[in-house]
Amino acid sequence: MLLSLALPMLSSVAGSNPVSPVLVDLYVDASATCASGAGTLTNPYCTIAEAVAAAVNGDVIRIARGTYVENLSLGANIALIGTDGQAVTTIDGGMNGTVVTVLAGSDVTMDGLTVTRGTDSGIINRGQLLLTNSTVTGNEAGTHLGPAGYYSYTIGGGVFHDQPGTSANTLTLGNVVVSNNTSYYDGGGVGALGGGGGVFITDSTITGNSAGFGGGVGVIGDSDLTIQCSTLTDNTAGLSGGGVGLSSTGQLGGDLLIDSSTISSNACTSVCPIFTPCYSSAAGGGISTFFIRSATVVNSTISGNTAGGIEAFGDLTLRSTTIVGNTDGYGVFSRLGAGSPVAISGTVIAGNS
Numbered sequence: 001m002l003l004s005l006a007l008p009m010l011s012s013v014a015g016s017n018p019v020s021p022v023l024v025d026l027y028v029d030a031s032a033t034c035a036s037g038a039g040t041l042t043n044p045y046c047t048i049a050e051a052v053a054a055a056v057n058g059d060v061i062r063i064a065r066g067t068y069v070e071n072l073s074l075g076a077n078i079a080l081i082g083t084d085g086q087a088v089t090t091i092d093g094g095m096n097g098t099v100v101t102v103l104a105g106s107d108v109t110m111d112g113l114t115v116t117r118g119t120d121s122g123i124i125n126r127g128q129l130l131l132t133n134s135t136v137t138g139n140e141a142g143t144h145l146g147p148a149g150y151y152s153y154t155i156g157g158g159v160f161h162d163q164p165g166t167s168a169n170t171l172t173l174g175n176v177v178v179s180n181n182t183s184y185y186d187g188g189g190v191g192a193l194g195g196g197g198g199v200f201i202t203d204s205t206i207t208g209n210s211a212g213f214g215g216g217v218g219v220i221g222d223s224d225l226t227i228q229c230s231t232l233t234d235n236t237a238g239l240s241g242g243g244v245g246l247s248s249t250g251q252l253g254g255d256l257l258i259d260s261s262t263i264s265s266n267a268c269t270s271v272c273p274i275f276t277p278c279y280s281s282a283a284g285g286g287i288s289t290f291f292i293r294s295a296t297v298v299n300s301t302i303s304g305n306t307a308g309g310i311e312a313f314g315d316l317t318l319r320s321t322t323i324v325g326n327t328d329g330y331g332v333f334s335r336l337g338a339g340s341p342v343a344i345s346g347t348v349i350a351g352n353s
Contacts, residue, residue, distance in 0.1 A: 024059055026051040030066030048072060048091065069094045075103040082112030086135045093118040102127045110134060121160040122181065125171050132174040141183035141191065156191030157181030157209060163194035163223060170197035176204045183211040187218030188235060198224035210236040214245030215266060222248055228259045235266045241288035242266030242305060248291045256295040263287060268307035283329060284311030297321050308333060309352060320346040327353050
């Protein structure tokens, strides 16, 4: 899916009638000859960076199959499309920093790509990013300053959504595999920090990631997290939120919605490298929320997680959900009691230990 972008009108040479800018498709092929590439279908660039440098708002960069060892900064409203799909089109960060950075104010679509071997996250989004039909794997998080200097964080091994506090700053994942990424602190697969636009994940698989908090997906701040029609499995957290962790940095803020999704076989390990004091045991193997406005789980399955199914600090609503077979904890645990209501309907909670 490509973005529909509103572009400014430009004056004609004669200054009479305004004309729209000419938008082009730029072509990249790793097998091309760099010395003569012009970005056309018959004479493509050989690096994505060349196409990015030539692109203007609204352009589409079409990337042929191959492995591109590059570190990219995207500062325009553009689309990067792997024409042959993610299985054969890879952007490799070369273990040399962030693979792809979306700069503030940019509106970017990425489709049909694999992003790997980043040492300061696979992708950092500071603008608006739509990532579809792609894989983010084998990346590790870098260190970033937390809200108001609160901590220096390593956050978002696969994708780091760095929110500057504007609702226009959003991250959307559709049909994406996020696997085997790591973060020392937050969000092994996908991590978000700050209070801006939300994180939206749909039709995606998040598996085999690890972090201190939110092994699969971890959000620190006051923004919303929505997960729909997705699977989170075999992720690990040291403290809590093996599958999903969401925590406010101030007053109650942020909403979590999990709809028609499966969160299973995630774990917490009771290792707390950051927080002092640390809980004596890990909690929230499937889902963990700390001082957020609300968490809603609908039409979903929370099963087979280690260190419990759901741990909630904040309002919790469960509808038409199955919570079974979670171990070393509980099915559902609300820490704030009467001040934080739990509403349950049409839900099975059984066989947890």
